[in-house]
Amino acid sequence: MVKTLNIIGGKWKPVILHMLASQTLRFGEMRRLIPPISQKMLTQQLRELESDGIINRKVYAEVPPKVEYSLSTLGKTLIPALEALYAWGDNYPDTGGDLKL
Amino acid sequence: MVKTLNIIGGKWKPVILHMLASQTLRFGEMRRLIPPISQKMLTQQLRELESDGIINRKVYAEVPPKVEYSLSTLGKTLIPALEALYAWGDNYPDTGGDLKL
């Protein structure tokens, strides 16, 4: 059961998943949408989500490189659980400082 | 939004909350119910949950000491979100090693 948290527990994973829930995105787009994230962390968290089967990674053999990320079928089943989390957070007394989603 | 995860994100917090969801418990009882937890971690996570307003801590002025923990009203509102998480975990390909809840 703790495994669900292992999967979404990274500092940026919930944010990433929330973005991918509504659209397919390229690496650079995600960086722009989440300014405070370092590129290392973005890469790392994407790789973990991918190896957990939550997201798909599609590489286009082009120059310049192009990589698109999207939720996998399994990943989509996670959305309701994530939304329950976000919804609860909205009702929680704000402590400030969080990214607004 | 990340704050919801800050609150339930500790290694043992989900387990603790799951136990408290169904009953009020004393410190020693919780230790017995979660054998692998160290007493330091149990104390620490309980303190954090308390300061986040998720659980209530009731101290009886007795000898020997007696302290009971229970979900606060706010804590109870968290249950649906937690259950969504657990439910998802149950459908996820098992990686083994987790506590069974």
Add this chain to the structure above:
DNA sequence: CGGGATCCTATGCGATACTG
């Protein structure tokens, strides 16, 4: 453009010993 490799710091967590 989308990374990989390194280095470094902060935090999490566990084990152990002591206390009102």
Add this chain to the structure above:
DNA sequence: CAGTATCGCATAGGATCCCG
């Protein structure tokens, strides 16, 4: 019984530089 205090390792996460 229900903690507090201290130590030390392991991991997470940030900054920076390099590469096809």
